[in-house]
Amino acid sequence: MQTTPKSANALKAADGGKIATKSRGYWATVWLSLSRDPISIVCASILVLLVLIAILAPAIAPYSPSQGAMVDRLLPIGSPGHPLGTDELGRDMLTRLMYGGRMSLLMGILPVFVAFAIGTSLGLMAGFFGGWVNTLVMRTTDVFFAFPAVLLAIAISGALGPGLGNSMFALTLVFIPPIARVAESVTTRVRLLDFVDAARASGANSLTIVRVHVFNNVMGVVFIYATSLVSVCMILAAGLSFLGLGVKPPTAEWGLMLNTLRQSIYVQPWVSVLPGFMIFTTSLCFNLLSDGLRGAMDLKR
Amino acid sequence: MDNIVEVRDLCVTFKTSEGSVYAVSNVNLDLAEGKTLALLGESGSGKSVTMKSLMRLHPPHKTQITGSIQVAGRDVLALGNRELSDMRGKDIAMVFQEPMLAFDPVFKVGDQIAEVVMRHEGCSYEAGRDRALEMMECVHIPSPRKRLDAYPHEMSGGMRQRAMIALALACRPTVLLADEPTTALDATVQIQVLLLLRELQREFGMSMIFVTHDVGVAIEVADEIAVMYGGRIVEQGPVDEVMTDPWHPYTQGLLGATVYPNMDPATRLVSIPGAPPQLYRQITECAFAPRCPHATDECHDPLPPPTQTDQRMARCIRLPEVAGALPRASV
The missing domain is CATH 3.40.50.300 (P-loop containing nucleotide triphosphate hydrolases)
Structure with missing residues (x-):
């Protein structure tokens, strides 16, 4: 039996224009609630600003990131022509920080993003199918948990050799197990809820249930967790570069800059901590934003 | 038979x-x-x-x-x-005991009903929504058009169970x-739901x-x-x-x-x-x-x-x- 156009029209008339407000979609609701939280808004604005600066670095940077003048070495903050001073090779710090943001943000976000995709799929599979699939996936991740994250990242990228690609690969590998574990535990809980049975009772097959019902319930939790990992990843990436396992000089990268400026800490302490300050600010913003997101995505609140 | x-x-x-x-x-x-x-x-x-x-x-x-x-x-x-x-x-369709748990919390009720109709009748999303609206009326949910876009937690227990019945009956099961x-449900809502079920069964x-x-x-x-x-x-x-x-x-x-x-x-x-x-x-x-x-x-x-x-x-x-x-x- 189909709705005839006539009855649909009659309905519209009966409902009147009053209830024409189509209620908002899920993400619109989340966005609205996020935009009412001042901390999240400030953090999001800072992050957007940083990303924009990083993208536009070649256009807006006042100097070249790799060319310096030896006579202008280690100028203090506020020097004429170099508002944030210069580093130990006389390169403009503002320029270097702008370019460094490109690398640091890339190394902070991309590994977590890839790990999010892979980890969630693994966790969903393990949680939904259970049995030997679960044992295989979860015991493998347990092996990774035997090592601290930092040590694992250092070991993997040390074994593969320094370089941007290798350190990103190492970071991805480090973040898959925790994401998979979170996804697995949420899936296991969701799978036993009544609505999965209800979906099955209305004719949904396993694939639909995983794809639609389980995935959408697991997604939110894992997504929030992954956002909080971005800051950890940035710090780890900076650490790898600091140890000489990440990007190679003269590429600008916050962690690497912190390392090379280390020797100048008694000469120009304020210039030396600038890259560290950037790392701190960015990871703090990611953390606070993920906190705000968790609050906003909890629809029942 | x-x-x-x-x-x-x-x-x-x-x-x-x-x-x-x-x-x-x-x-x-x-x-x-x-x-x-x-x-x-x-x-x-x-x-x-x-x-x-x-x-x-x-x-x-x-x-x-x-x-x-x-x-x-x-x-x-x-x-x-x-x-x-x-x-x-x-x-063959089923109405569950706990309507709060039987609806997926992250989807709108109307979309969940539409999903079932689309699954079994291969119709478009719009047709599914039309059927969902029609079903919500059948089970006497007040201002059904608005409730289509409600999430399960935004409904009361009795209304959720009515929506559950709407979902179960959406494809006219035998x-x-x-x-x-x-x-x-509490006692006053219980009798309403019972009467509704009996009425719909006859219909x-x-x-x-x-x-x-x-x-x-x-x-x-x-x-x-x-x-x-x-x-x-x-x-x-x-x-x-x-x-x-x-x-x-x-x-x-x-x-x-x-x-x-x-x-x-x-x-x-x-x-x-x-x-x-x-x-x-x-x-x-x-x-x-x-x-x-x-x-x-x-x-x-x-x-x-x-x-x-x-x-x-x-x-x-x-x-x-x-x-x-x-x-x-x-x-």
Whole structure:
């Protein structure tokens, strides 16, 4: 039996224009609630600003990131022509920080993003199918948990050799197990809820249930967790570069800059901590934003 | 064909780490078109398990089902996965006990109903939404157009259960299974939902299997009743006959423990002593014997054969003497 156009029209008339407000979609609701939280808004604005600066670095940077003048070495903050001073090779710090943001943000976000995709799929599979699939996936991740994250990242990228690609690969590998574990535990809980049975009772097959019902319930939790990992990843990436396992000089990268400026800490302490300050600010913003997101995505609140 | 549901000798066994659980044993059920069957029993008597077997909703690798189940002319136990999910929601649908848990919290109610319609009728999203709106009207949800876009947690318990019924009926099933649909609701909403179910059943001409532990609810909705105990049906028959003249001591006990209109306020309700049996072993004697006021030595012997008349059945070896021996004045 189909709705005839006539009855649909009659309905519209009966409902009147009053209830024409189509209620908002899920993400619109989340966005609205996020935009009412001042901390999240400030953090999001800072992050957007940083990303924009990083993208536009070649256009807006006042100097070249790799060319310096030896006579202008280690100028203090506020020097004429170099508002944030210069580093130990006389390169403009503002320029270097702008370019460094490109690398640091890339190394902070991309590994977590890839790990999010892979980890969630693994966790969903393990949680939904259970049995030997679960044992295989979860015991493998347990092996990774035997090592601290930092040590694992250092070991993997040390074994593969320094370089941007290798350190990103190492970071991805480090973040898959925790994401998979979170996804697995949420899936296991969701799978036993009544609505999965209800979906099955209305004719949904396993694939639909995983794809639609389980995935959408697991997604939110894992997504929030992954956002909080971005800051950890940035710090780890900076650490790898600091140890000489990440990007190679003269590429600008916050962690690497912190390392090379280390020797100048008694000469120009304020210039030396600038890259560290950037790392701190960015990871703090990611953390606070993920906190705000968790609050906003909890629809029942 | 007059019987839309025919269950023969159904046995359901769950394999757990502590051994097998014989949840349902030798159950026979018949449901005529347009009729309502109530499965009555206390927790753990196997009534929900029996009903879920009709849709094969139990986890397949942990469950062993034997016997035969015919729904709308199809052998449910022989269906492949594909045919099974084609049948679920289309020919046979289910209303769950806890409507809060039976809706996916991250989707709008209207979209969840539309999803089922799209799944079974292959129609567009718009057509699915139209049907969802039509169903929401059918179940008397106020301002249905607005509720289509509500999330489950934005509705009240009664309204959610109405929406659940709308979802179950969206594809015009021939058989509706209701798993204690009123248990989670408060008393005033309960009766509304019961009346709604009865009205819709008449309107759509469906058959209904209604699981409940509430004698009053069973009397309200059912044509036929099957009383379950320890995984078996102990008494079966037309609801007015069984309720006015219960044969089996367990049914008598249930009635003795129930309040009814105009009862003398001084009457004491009689409770059944003891607890229902553990089903970790196959029970081969009368499962109720340990709690039965009429039990004698021979009750602990082999399973009592069903005493069958035209319409009624009861499993009790002492039936002639016991029948009509109500613990208090008849209902």
